[in-house]
Amino acid sequence: MTGLRYVYAVCRPFGTPLQAQLTGVGGDPPRLLPHGDLVAVVSHVPEADFAEEPLRAHLEDLDWLTEVARAHQGVIDALTTVTTPLPLRLGTVFRDDSGVRTMIEGRKESFLRTLDRLEGRVEWGVKVFIEEEPAQETPAAPAAKPASGRDYLRQRRMRTKSREDLWQQAETFATRLHHTLSESAEDSRLHAPQNPTLSGASGRNVLNAAYLVPRVKSEEFVERVDRTKDEAPGIRVELTGPWAAYSFAGEGSAGEEGP
Secondary structure (H helix, E strand, O other), X not given: OOOEEEEEEEEOOOOOOOOOOOOOHHHOOOEEEEEOOEEEEEEEEOHHHHOHHHHHHHOOOXXXXXXXXXXXXXXXXXXXXXXXXXXXXXXXXXXOHHHHHHHHHHOHHHHHHHHHXXXXXXXXXEEEEEOOOHHHHOOOOOOOOOOOHXXXXXXXXXXXXXXXXXXXXXXXXXXXXXXXXXXXXXXXXXXXXOOHHHHOOOOEEEEEEXXXXXXXXXXXXXXXXXXXXXXOOOEEEEEEEEEOOHHHOHHHHHOOOOO
């Protein structure tokens, strides 16, 4: 099959086969491209979509980008079950196999160091949200009208203070949770809070963190998160994973080159 080479990840050679029905970006099954002590996981993609100019245009198309991201993540998830992958950036493409091998050769030492650090480890994501107040969204009954302007201002101050207290409580809870989980992880990363308009998640995000955890200690880590979920009313804790260690891949995750 002709076409450009789409690269999902770099990893060490492994003997367990990938899922037989696994398809990658554009429906092409991923294959292994070995080079020395490393393997690139690649598939063929059409130049009409993934050459520099059309790819730049496609990146503005949210539906197209979502489909590609879903296929890309599906391959990474499959790899994570059989090895420790070092994911590359979405949309990393090369002209041919030779271009992929040249990339690996140029960054071999960096890849090997990062894979040594990530071997046997996975990423868990933890988010803390302030729940929306039901009374503000769907009031059960019309609120009583204030008897005077002074009553109105007092009610406003009380609502403002209630929100401020909840924010303070959530920030204190999130800080304590992050400290606790960091003690159970080998490394951690704090990401910017999610924009609810983009993420679709309800509530205000006050903690968006990633934790690097040895796979064999994942059950203990999950239990530690679960024990915190009912500690604070009005605050929601979400756990995702296990993922390939995107947040800890360092410079290895940024490798790309135009075709």
